[in-house]
Structures are given as structure tokens and as C-alpha cells.
Amino acid sequence: MNRRGFTLIELLVGIVLVGIVGGAIYQVLVNSQRVYTLQTQRAAMNDNNRTAVTILPAELREVAATDVLGSDIIQMSATAITYKAMRSLRIICADPDVMGSRVLVRNDLMAGMRWWNLDVGTDSLLIFVEGNPATRTDNTWLHASYQGSGGGALCADGLTQGTWLVLDGIAPAGALAGVRIGAPVRAFVVMQFETYTDGLGDGWLGARRYAKGGGWPGQPQPVLGPLANAGFQLTYFDEDGNTTVNTDEVARVGIRIVGQTLAPVRGPNGLARAQDQLETAVALRNNNRGD
């Protein structure tokens, strides 16, 4: 019978060796996991930051702050902005029905983020008014609230179908008579971006859409976060590059995002939530050109 075994010395040496190897493996595993966690956390944070500098300029680029009937920027602060967000473009295809307060728009020529339908609860319209064709100085945009579809009809060209858009609150009053066939119609909603703090104390950037009948429906929906303290800053500049607090003078908006990771990660200063920031600026494309 084979009675050979391990001596005590052999066992001790074996245990020590296993401990050393195991410890080394454990250390490698832990470091790998930390790197992985750090990578994924930072990637998520960077995604958030990039989302902000993609969405916000896209939203604000189409704003006109200089409209004589009121700036598209309704309210603004360093941490929030309420503005008219353009959503679609349509084209008038028949003389406006002034008595019925409605316009016929083409079904075959629409564009924008949400061109397929309009929402009575949130959407309003801007309609180009040529005025006197001999001059461009009286060109303007009529403001009206969208009150629903008035059914379909044939456009004035006799070839294409259109849809009646029923209007209300036309401003300036009587301007509908000056709308010509071919005039562009822009649909917009009132949007708000603002920061808020969640139940865990983290800052977030949220957005919500104004309901014409009932104000702001509930809390903002999260767009990006978590943000670092004071992690969302808007700065407003006029056409001379000076900062301004007047909504009708804004020509450019500076956006600064300081995001942070969702969970703490180990860094040079120990375990903490990593932060990173992105800055961008967007020029308002639709301000009055003054030329």
C-alpha cells in the first residue's frame, strides 16, 4: 500500500505558494474589474455629455430671438431655458380662408422632426406673410394656435391634396389676409430644459413640453445626468458677443455640461465619482438678419 504523502513542510510551502499565486490573481482580477468599471462609467458619462451638446444645439439652432411679436426664448436663466422649438415645415397651397381662420397646407411637401401630424394640445404655428411683394421690409411671421384639422381639400393647383389647419389667436389680427399661396408654415411647441435634483441628491437635466390647455404637465423627463454640482450652465450672448439677460437680444448660447459618473470609481484621489465637462456654443440661425 502506498503510504507516501505530503510532509508538513511540503504542505506549508504549497499553501504559501498557492496564497502568493492566488493573491496575485486576485489583484489582477480586482484591477481588471476596476479598469472595466472605470471605463464603462466614464463612457456612460461621456455619452451623457455628448448627448447634451448634440440635443441642445439642435433644439436651439432654429430659434429666432428677434421676432417682433416676441422672442422665441420665453424665459432663460443659467440653468433653464423655455423656448419655442420648431418641429415641422409645411407649405400653404390655397388662398387662406380668412373668415374660417384656416389655411390649407400641402400633403406632398412637409419636413422636420415631427411632420406627419400636429398635436392640438401643444402645437402652434408661424405663417410667413409676404405683405407687399414689391418690398421685403414688411415680411413677417404670423403667430397662431393650432386648433385642429379641418379636413382635406384640393390645393389651388388642382393637382395635389392638402389639409386644412384651423387657427386661433392669430397675431397680428387680420394678418391672415396677407398670406399667399406658397407661404411656409412652421409648427412649434414650447419646450423647457431645466435642471432638477432626484431623490438621491443627484442633479439632472430634464425637459418637458408645454400643454396649451394645462400648463406644464408634471415633472421634467430626464434627458441626461447625473450632473456634477452646477453641472449645467447656459450663457447668453448678443450679436456683439457680450453676455445678455434680454431674451430678444440673444444671438448665441454657450452650453457647459459637467457630468459625473453614476457610481464612484477609484482614481488618484481614492474612491469618488469621476467628472468631465464639455462646452459648446450654438448660434441662433433664425434671428433677423437685418439685411
Place this chain on the structure above:
Amino acid sequence: MPTVRNERGIALAVAVFAMVVIGALVAGAFYVGRQEQRIGRNTVFMQQALTAAEEGAYMTIANWDPRQHNEVDDHPIDSVTGPDCTVQASGEYCASVRRLDELLFLIESEGFSPQRFARQRVGVLARLRPIELSINAALETQQITTLGGNQKISGVDSEGDWSSDPALCGPPVADLPGIRIKDASTIVTEGNNWEVNGDNPQNNGLGAIEEDPTITGDGLTTFGDADWEVLRSMATMVLAPAELPAIAGGQIRPVGDATTCNTAVTGNWGEPALSTTAVPNNAPFVAGCQNYFPVVYVTGDAQITNARGQGVLIVEGDLYVTGGFEFYGPVIVQGALVTEGGPANDPAHFYGGVIAARVSSGGVDNRLAGNAELYYSSCAITRALQGGAKPWPLQERSWVNMY
């Protein structure tokens, strides 16, 4: 004989397992990093595409060809020109132009990043901006005008040779004064063969000459919201004075054939003649240039001896016309107009209206002698202004994100 000891253990399995786990974590980290890099790069591509799309829209406006775009119909039939595509190292774009009504256009531009990794589409609403000229007489000026020779100035709406095509012109407008001048006492006459026709609502004994003391040099060279600077910026052809005599041997005439018009030639100022009318000096008729109405700006004094053209002629200095000249469209001169000489069978013909502002009190005086004929023509003015008009983005809300 010693037996072989069973040395099987778990070290290899543990090592393999650890390597797999570590490998997975490292691969995961690399994957996340790679994805991160890709997402970041896609953001750059998207921005490149947006920039290209915007460039496409605005370059289309900057390079607007009135003969190509101004002639299309309103949407939906035959309303689109393009797309015209341009490829550059920084991206590419394809832009098309859609006419919405008589004045409005929608320029749709699709931009791509290099290698077409990203695409963006933007639109610009643009409105034709004809020069808003207000022509109130066959000749408008401030002061000092010499009338002599066999010259004829008429404020009666004339169509010239274009009267042979009823489709070209609308009904004539009411007669205007032959001359509208700030100070009629500065008119000097020579001989009795000159003639000024038209209407003068003042009935002040000056015949067809209207005197308006409110006339100023700036007033004569400012039209609607367009001052002289804006007017000059609308030029489609800019010529230095020295270039004029060198043009095609001193002759300004249309260059092209029955279907094409070579607008790169600076001596080509369009074809005012019709296929049914005689072309001066039996020159060839160029049908391809009939819809070409350049806005010509001469940066100093302009001396023209042989010319046939149409459009808008803007002269920074004085305009001297001697010999055969036939021009349909408004002529705006900062200085004075001098017409002299010219054969009786080929006089200088202006159809449209001439403004000789004489903004500076010194220098040359207006002098109309020889065989010059100035006719007010609402048709020539309208066709020249609309045919050569270029669009500008709407003053407000011109930019559209079309996604």
C-alpha cells in the same frame, strides 16, 4: 521500482480560469473604449455633415443662376432644379432648389461627412430680392443738364422692339415725365432738334419736365431698403473702366447660340433682340441669351461705344455713350450721363429709365446730344429686375432643420 506519483492538481484549471476572466475584463474594457471612440467619432461625422449641408444651401444662394432657377414654375410641377452635388475633402453636399411661389424658394441641402458616414439635411427659405427701383421718369437727375443734338427723351411707356411679342410685356403704365430734375433752371438747351415727351403733373410750363426740389443724390441712389452699397453688392458682373474697351474688340454683345449663353464672357450683357426683330448692325441673334439679365457694375467711369444688352447697368462714375448702343433695363449712374455722336441710323437707345444722380456737385455735367434716345419702359425695368434677381435668405426664420 518507485511508482509514479499522481501529480494532478487544479493549478492549471485555476490559471486558465483566471486568464479567461482577466481576458474577458480586458476585452470588455477595450470594447467599451472602442465603442466610446466610435461614438465620439460619429459626433464629429455628424457635425461635418451638418456643416456640409449648410454650406450647400448657402453656396447655392451665392452661386445663384437666375437663368436656371428663376425660370422654373411653382411647386408642384417643374419646380425643382438640381440636385447639384459638390464633393470636398471635408465632406460633400447635394443641394436642390424648389420654387414655392413667385418670390419664394426652398433650398434643400443634404450634407455628408467624408466617406458618407453621417448625413444631415437642412433647408433655407430664400426670397428673390429684385432691386426695388423706383423709376419716375425717363431721366432723373439733380441739376445741370444740356439738351442738344437730335436727342429724344420720352416718359411715355415704351416697349421698344419687345412690342412685337405680346407675351413679354404687360399693359403700359401711365405716362411719366421725360425728365425729373431737382432744379429745372439748370437745364441748358442747344438748337431745336431735341425733344422731351411725357407727362408733367405739375403743368408748370416746363413741358414734360418735372421739377422736384426734394431730389437728392442719396435719394436717387437708394431704393427701398437698398442703398448704393447694397445695390453694388447685387452685381453679377463687376467691370473696371479699363476692361470695357477691351471687351470683344470694344463690342458688348451676347455670346452663345440658340440654346446656350456664355455668361462667363464679360462682354455678354444678354440678348435684347427678338427672333422677329432686326438685330442692330446685322449681328447674329443669340436666342440662348434672351433670358440673361446681368446686373453690371462698372467701378468707375464707363465709356461705351458699341453695345447691345439688357439687365441693370450700375456705374460708379460717369457714363459716356457714343455710337451704337441699345440697352433694355434701368441704368443708374452715380455721376453724369453724356451721350454724343452716333450715326443717325444707329443711335444710342435706352429702354427703361436712366438715373444720373450726380451725387457730387463737381465734375462732368449731364449732356445729352448726338442721336441718343431715352425711353421710359416699365416692361424693360420689370423684366430686367426680375430676370436678374437673386435670392436672399428670409430676413427671419430662414433656416430649417429638415432631418
